[in-house]
Amino acid sequence: MSITLAQVIVSGLLLGAVYALFSSGLTLIWGMMNVVNFAHGDFVMLGMYSAVVIWTALGGGPFAAVPVAAIMIATLGILSYFLLVRHIMRGPMLAQILGTFGLALFLRYSAFWYFGADFKTLPDTLVGGSFVLAGIRFEGSRVLAGAVGLGITLLLHVILTRTAVGSRMLAVSEDATAAQLMGIRPQRMQALAWAMAGAATGIAGALIANFFYTSPTVGETLAILAFVTVSFGGFGSVLGALVAGLIIGVVESLSAYLVGPVYKDVIVYVLFVLVLWFRPQGLMGKA
């Protein structure tokens, strides 16, 4: 295998880990409450702006930006839940879709108004530039994002499957009324799900900002990928999003390199359709 091909695969894996990172919040919300958060991409966008603001105003790197973005977007998640989602959940499915879609537009155009249409980028020295290992180049910022992506996804998976809080959250998602009879407060659990999803999304944004451009519409570009990753992996499955993210990242990189960049989306989406054909619930979703 040539060095270039190895580089393509490594780049694809790192990209895929990042896809998994910014998709985990979306899949969590779906798994917990059957709500698709169409504002997810814009949550990521605001996480990215948190990192930009912390750098430009305070000169802080990712170690300052990540916790701040996590808290900011978790707060945004809780607010969204109490002010919007809690109410529209009582309405028909269409109201839920349009409600979070409206939230997406509100956040996007607020960012336009406040930050302007300019593209911002962070200096690549923040995460220590790049290094070469066995002839393959690694970008510090992407390695950090990929590693944290893996870590967060596994952490969320453990919380949901191995802890008491996770069991309570799952109980609420299975049957909120029954859970309430068992002494669990559904609203508290759902708000917690939004907070956790927000924190994961904020962290994703703050890390992606280190190697991507930040602009008010960046959420659009990223949201499509998040939706594909989540439905590929199975709505509600955090591990599924991780596996799907890695597959999409590698397939995208390999097809762009071997076949041509204009075909990569075709190849990824054909694969996506094939998966849904044979497993409509996604790779690891519940049937």
Added chain:
Amino acid sequence: MLGLGKGASAQPAPVKVGVIYPLSGNSASAGNYSKMAIEVGADVVNNGNADLAKIIPLAKGGGLPGLGGAKIQLIFADNQGTPAAGQNQALRLISEEKVAALIGAYQSGITLTASAIAERHGIPFLTAESVAANLTERGFKWFFRVTPVAIDFARAYSTFLKEQKAAGQKVGSIALVHENTEYGNSVGSVIADQFAKDSLPITQKIAYSANSSDVQPQVLQLKEKNPDVVIFISYTSDAILYAKTMKELNWKPSIMIADNAGFNDPAFLKAMAPTVEGLVNRSAYSGGKPGSVPAIFNDLYKAKAGVELDDVSVRGLEGFLVLADAINRAGSTDPAKIQAALKATNLPAEQMAAGYDGVKFDDKGQNVLASSVVTQLQGGKYVTIFPKERATAKVILPYKGW
């Protein structure tokens, strides 16, 4: 001129001009800078500027004398970066806002659809910056283009590269990397044709989607073939990703040319200038001596936008001035009269905000006096390096990058 029963002091109704630009979406920063440039132009026509009035007749203030001092009212519409939205906005501006003429729409693919609506309704459509070759090949009667086009750039790049070759630079292998909508495809193929004629070998062609979230595979393809020269035809977000990724993967050619658009966006320069030092570009803006039209407009624009005029914004501004001149000479908001006036346009070089030799349209609606210069990013600013008679600095090669 006065309507019956109206007082002599009545202000004539403003002339509505529809302006379609990407005010949201991935090219929103370029669209918003062009919007500000056109607002500066409208302000000069409506309220006057003493320095410009010495050179440009319409800059005396008090609106359009040909229409009894009517002011110009700009109505902006957001094309959202999609051809469908551009088309809808054109229809809305024509049927609901009743605009006298349209100007826009930055992306060639959107100008294509929006101008088709104008053509069907018989409303003049002027593009100030869309360069795809086929726009003026459709036999449209209501379409006018002020900007220089792909063949002008292709010739400029070709002559420039041949000159560098004569000076000892290697130009034995050339890669062409272009986004795959109307703009990238058409400019790419015009450059490829011209280079083939001039026996400059294009050894690698990479088409990609401008909305890509990742360009690493493309840069790795370049790195593997390692061409002497790379020509990028890109919009803003992809331009940023290329600049970042080339540095990440540590690869650069000895000459890097970017065809304007994304690499010229002030937002790109603010974010990436230190990463692309020595980048070669084209421009319709080459500054000017103090007191010249470009210099005065640059001061006005800088006060409003906080950045200097650049290639894209100056072309937007120039397009607006051409349209204002035509409406004034038409003496009416009747689209047919504006169309006739546009056809008769003959503006001299000294009135130009952009670095054109003037404005005069051929039968297809193309400005035959449009021209552009080759620039290079030196110390974070674009300076003119070619042709010699307009150069303000010497070319520095090889490409430095970061």
